[in-house]
Amino acid sequence: MKAPGTGVERKGKTLDRSHIVLVGMMGSGKSSVGRTLASRLERPLFDSDEMVEERVGRTIREIWEFDGEPAFRELETQTLLDSLERDEPSVIATGGGVVLSGRNRQLLIDSDAHVVWLMLDIELLLDRVRNGVHRPLLDDDPETKLRQMSQDREPLYREVADAMVSVDNRSVVDVAKAVVRCCG
Numbered sequence: 001m002k003a004p005g006t007g008v009e010r011k012g013k014t015l016d017r018s019h020i021v022l023v024g025m026m027g028s029g030k031s032s033v034g035r036t037l038a039s040r041l042e043r044p045l046f047d048s049d050e051m052v053e054e055r056v057g058r059t060i061r062e063i064w065e066f067d068g069e070p071a072f073r074e075l076e077t078q079t080l081l082d083s084l085e086r087d088e089p090s091v092i093a094t095g096g097g098v099v100l101s102g103r104n105r106q107l108l109i110d111s112d113a114h115v116v117w118l119m120l121d122i123e124l125l126l127d128r129v130r131n132g133v134h135r136p137l138l139d140d141d142p143e144t145k146l147r148q149m150s151q152d153r154e155p156l157y158r159e160v161a162d163a164m165v166s167v168d169n170r171s172v173v174d175v176a177k178a179v180v181r182c183c184g
Helices: 030-041 048-056 060-067 069-084 102-110 122-129 142-160 172-183
Strands: 020-023 045-047 091-093 114-119 163-166
Touching: 020 030, 020 172, 030 045, 030 091, 030 172, 045 048, 048 060, 048 069, 048 091, 060 069, 069 091, 069 102, 102 142, 114 142, 114 172, 122 142, 163 172
Parallel strands: 020 091, 020 114, 045 091, 114 163
Antiparallel strands: none
16 A cells, blocks of 8 residues: 555555654654654654764764764664664654665665654744754754755655655644554
8 A cells, every 4th residue: 555645655564563763854843743652652762863862972963073974874874773673663753864875765665664754844944943053964054054955855755755744833742643644
């Protein structure tokens, strides 16, 4: 069965036995929705940014500044792999750039997880991330950078998504309910 609006085959995924992976741009609400989903479904939440920080004992910004983007992306891949390999169904909130790696996209496509793209209008996204101190990619000219990132990543999110959920002007609870409906 194809997921609505994505053209992506669902591969016989069932909500009770599969992880739910949230992908989308920074500021789209993956962590907040992930917490609500995990609580509602009584599952563990694995937030990839938090897991990366725990793994190395430094903030995302510090990793970017001292080790560079390639080192961060490798940590992000390892965290995704670790999360997907867990037996217990969980909610996984990924970093916005997880789809930049072909390896990560293949991991998501090949997994039995429900991959849900949280979509947000670019103007609303700009309002949400304008003052994000932990977002090193937005240090210089955040509006131009975010618009370019959104344009570049859209086809990558579409490639891995089993479903798409708009978060525009919706509460976290409403978005979590929509995710459950599209994965059920």
